Structure formats: C-alpha cells, structure tokens
Amino acid sequence: MMNLGKLFEQVKDNVIFILISIIIMVAVYAIAKLSEKLIEKKTGVKFNQAKTRINRMTVIAMLSALAFILMFFEFPIPFVPDFYKIDASEIPVLIGAFMFGPAAGVVIEGVKVLLHLVIKGTTTVFVGDFANFILGCFYVVPAATIYLFKKTKKSAIIGMIVGTAVLVIAGCLLNAFYLLPKYAELYGIPMEYLIAAGTAVNSNITNVFSFVALAVAPFNILKGTLVAIATGVLYKYVSKIIKN
Template structure:
C-alpha cells in the first residue's frame, strides 16, 4: 500500500513539473528581442528546464528526465514545426544538464553540491549540444526544413561576423547560447528550489 501511495505521489509530482515545464516553453518569445541581438532567431531562450532540474534534485535523475520527456512529447504533438528535430534537441539539452547535476546533488546533498552539480550540468550541456548540433541536429534541421545548411550558417553570420561555417556556428552561436541558458536556468533553480521542495514535502 505504501509503495502504491509513493508511486502515485511521485507520478503526480512529475506530472505537475512537466505541466509547468511545458507552459514555460511558451514564454520563449519574451526574451527574443534580447537574444536575437547576439544569437540567430531560432535559438530561443526559455526556463522550461527549471522544473526538470527541480525534479532531478527533489526526486532523482529519472524524474528530471521524465519531466523533460513528457514536456517535449506534448510540445511535439501540439506545436512543433520541425518534425520533431527541435523537440529531440530540446530533450537532449535538458537531460545533459539535469542528469549530471542531479547525480552530483544526490551524492553531495548541500548547497555546495547543488552549485557543483549545476556547474557540471551546464558544462555538460554545452559540450554535448556542441557535438550533437554539429553532427546531428543542425544538418537534420536543414534537411527537414528543406533548406541548405549554408542558410542556417548565414542566419548566424547576420548577428556574428565570426560565423563563416558550421564549425564556427557551433563555436560562436550554439555553444555560448547553451552556456548562457545553463547559467540562467541554474540561477533560477537555485532561487526557487528550497521553496518548491518544501511544498513537495507536504504531499
């Protein structure tokens, strides 16, 4: 009986975090006027990974992964315009941040552990997305959208003259973007985690 109650509570918490995470994805346009000054327009900043990171800290890496997975499945079914490429990239981005961060926090369950975990997660996300964008997601995005890969590169060149090919696009666009995103998501998580974890303890 206790196991069943625990499982139900676990799923409810994951579901609530996934719903919040999904809603936060719709706020990406708020930051567009700022991000478009230094990044290509299709790189949109949002805080949808905050609930996933909170889930990872409070319930473990699997919960954080499930939050990101559910969010992206719903987004793919309701709004995605890239045949799932954007949702797949978003999921990989999230788990490459959440899993290292939550694993470290599980071992070092202190504020210092959270900081180390989020730093490791941010660096992991930046590195993983640099590799996967170069070899998988950007070429696949261009193919799905039926545009030359050079068009993607040119979108970056419009805001950064150092971008001249796919390698420099990853180096000067996607890598800094994910580094910035990881830092901001970590700061917001750090600010709200204790409050939300207290709420979780009441049900």
C-alpha cells in the same frame, strides 16, 4: 516521382533518427536509474518508497505540466540567430530531479516534450523535439546525480556547472554533425544560409565550427546558467511547499 523519392528518403532518415533517439532515451533513463541506485547505496535515501509513490507521481505530473507551459514563453537572444530561443522549461525539470532523482528528471523532460508534440505539433518532423529531450537530459541527469550524492549547496553548484558543461559539449556536437545539416535539408535551404544567419549577428561566424563555438556554445552556457540561478533561488521554497 523524384519528389516522392525525396520525401521517402526524408521520412526514412527521420524514422532512423527517431529510432536512434528512442534508444538514447532508454539509455539515458537507464543511466539515471543506475545513478539513483548508486545514490541509494551511498546515502541510504530511497527514491521510490511505496508510501510516497502516489505523491511523487502527482508532483512529477504537476512539474511536467508546468515545464510544458513554460515552453511557450520563448525569448530571442541578441548574440545568436533568431531561430535559437531560450525558455525556462528546464527549471521545473531540474527541481523535480533534485527532489525525486535523475530518473524523475528524465520522465518530466519526456512528458514535457510529448505534451508539446501532442498540443503544438512539430515543424521539424520530430528532429528538434527529440534533440530538446536529449539535451535537457544531458543537463539535468549529471546535475541531479552530483547534488544527490551529497545534498549541499556546494554539490548543487558543482552539479549544475557540470550539467551546463555537458549541455554545451553535447549541444555543439549535435548541432554541428546533425541538427544544422538536417534543418538545412528539411527546409530546403543551403547550409551557407544558416551560417549567414550567424554572420549577421556575429561577423566572426564564417563556418559550422565558428557557428557552434560562437553561437550554440554561448547560448547553452547562458541557458544552463539561468536555469541554475533560478533553480538555486526557487528550489528550497518549492520543495518546502511540496513537502508540506
């Protein structure tokens, strides 16, 4: 009975997390749409013209599929515990957001995560998957919004720097106050075990605060930087192919 009670509590907690995540997803999409309205008002650019809507949806679907495929190619980073792995799936998301607006980036991010859930399943009762979506949007939406207000190389760089900063702050807060405690609960291990995994790669990691400061933050800085560099190199080439 105790096991059933514990299972029920876990399911209840994760249902609450999923509901909160859905609310956040809707809020993020609404913010992205608001950003597009502001960009349209300032620049006159229309993100959803009828004559380009089908082409736009087709390219978004292609970028979503590519982002999903790239999720399978994960690489460990030497200075963080091996359960943090980096992938290139945010590159198609950011390219799509730069081309079609922040809301398109949110859609690509959502489809990517949904496909991953359907094909691969989840080992974290959806917790890691929704966190992946939320953090991806926190990176892509501000980056694309800043770039599209004034489509220059400088604004793209500023946008990706701001996006990386938001990703780092959100990643640290989410890991410290939810993800690390939740993973410890899901896998039935003490928090000290997760901290010890950080200590094994960096002796200065001794508690949750030092874990997020010395492992999570550098990981997200590296991820944001690599995605920014790759997008900077590929964006003009990819957008030219798609437009042609």
